[in-house]
Amino acid sequence: MPLGELPPPNLRKVPLLPSISILYSTQDTPFGGANQFLKALDAEFLRQGCRAATVEAADVILFNSHHEPERVLKARRRFPRAIFLHRVDGPMRLYNRPDDRRDAVVARLNDFAADATVFQSGWSRDQNRKLGWVQSGPEAVIGNAPDPSVFHPPAQRRVPGKPVRLIATSWSSHPRKGFDVYDYLDRHLDFERFGMTFIGNSPVTFSRIRQLPPLPSLELAEQLREADIFITGSQSDPCSNSLTEALHCRLPAIARNDGGHPEILGKGGLLFEDPKEIPALLERLLEDYDAYVSGIRVPSIEEIAKRYIDFAQSLIEMRGQGNLRPKRPGLLSAWRLGRRLAADG
Missing domain, CATH: 3.40.50.2000 (Glycogen Phosphorylase B;)
Incomplete structure (x- = not known):
């Protein structure tokens, strides 16, 4: 190698981050836990340099629970090479009503559109399995965290007041x-x-x-x-x-x-x-x-995002090794599922 010439970068030692897009319509007003968490997660993906510029450019598309099923199905058909990662809630039948059909929507979406699944807690994973959840791909347990610029400790040590x-x-x-x-x-x-x-x-x-x-x-x-x-x-x-x-x-x-x-x-x-x-x-x-x-020990949004990124990277590697094939539903199958989801909803 001539003097002064730098060696080529070793791409194996510096792997590219996966590009991730969140398929969820967030609200700026108070709108429940999923909305708040996914806003914080999306901002952290941007900070860590892995938020996809567009859905079309994403390696991994993250969708949430039972939300926006028609949009998920259209994206699954439109982006057959992307890996679809499903963040699962519930079981909703346990905290709502035994006949809550949203769990059925979640299960059908997971079976049809998801290549991998994230449960928010070990309890959620175990209870879903008790109620008949069928694993359809790799799974991980990753919790939640809020925006640290908003939810952070007080400036001074807290002393309980009177009252x-x-x-x-x-x-x-x-x-x-x-x-x-x-x-x-x-x-x-x-x-x-x-x-x-x-x-x-x-x-x-x-x-x-x-x-x-x-x-x-x-x-x-x-x-x-x-x-x-x-x-x-x-x-x-x-x-x-x-x-x-x-x-x-x-x-x-x-x-x-x-x-x-x-x-x-x-x-x-x-x-x-x-x-x-x-x-x-x-x-x-x-x-x-x-x-x-x-004794308070809670992971930061930076740590939570890193767990999502690491899981996404492992899925991309599995796809490259031939151990994960993104689902490619046909048009007729998508139409039939759309009718079932409409009935479940």
Whole structure:
């Protein structure tokens, strides 16, 4: 090699990042957990240099749960070489109604359009399998994280106030989002020792709990940083964005021992089976408050995005080795599935 000439770059040591496009129509107003997470994930993909400029340019197309099935089917037909990655929710039959047909939409989309699947928690994966989920490709468990520019710890160390400030949040007003718990606390909490705020949509009108409507993320995060303890009573929640947002604000929590809560909470709080346990758990948490704050361990959006990128890269490598063949449904099959999805919806 002549002097001064650089060796060619070793592309094997510096693999190109996969280009990823998220097939989901986000909303700028408060609109539920999937919307908030996918907005943050998309921004992080851009920051890490792997967000596809267009859907057409994507190596991997990520679609979400039961949302926009017609758009997913059209994209599957239009981009046969792309790898379709399905982020799965639920099972929705567990926290909604036993006859909820959205799980059937998710299963049909996964079987027809997805080349690989991401579950938001181990609990979600296991419960879907118990209800008959059939694996149709590689699977991974990857949780959620919020936008760190919005949901972050307070500037100063938190010291519980007098009264101690409790907070609960829920965009959904579904009864299984914990309203039996919040109603119990509204009637039985010692409001000389504690104050409590609920932010979101509620089917219950509280007498003593301060109630605020759904707030934009920046305002919601400020409310979380001003609180001392987060409470969630949601049931069969696969990966609660409300809980995740609170923990990212370094807010220790008391959570129902159900769904994905134990996986998310770790040592950052305490679990309950019955709302009657909460007053004693509050005292226990306050006795060793700093230890529970120090026990909060939640992955950042940077780490979550990296897990998606690594999984996407492994799928691309599998395709290159002939171990993964993107699904190529025919026009008649797509038409038949569209009719089935319309019936399920």
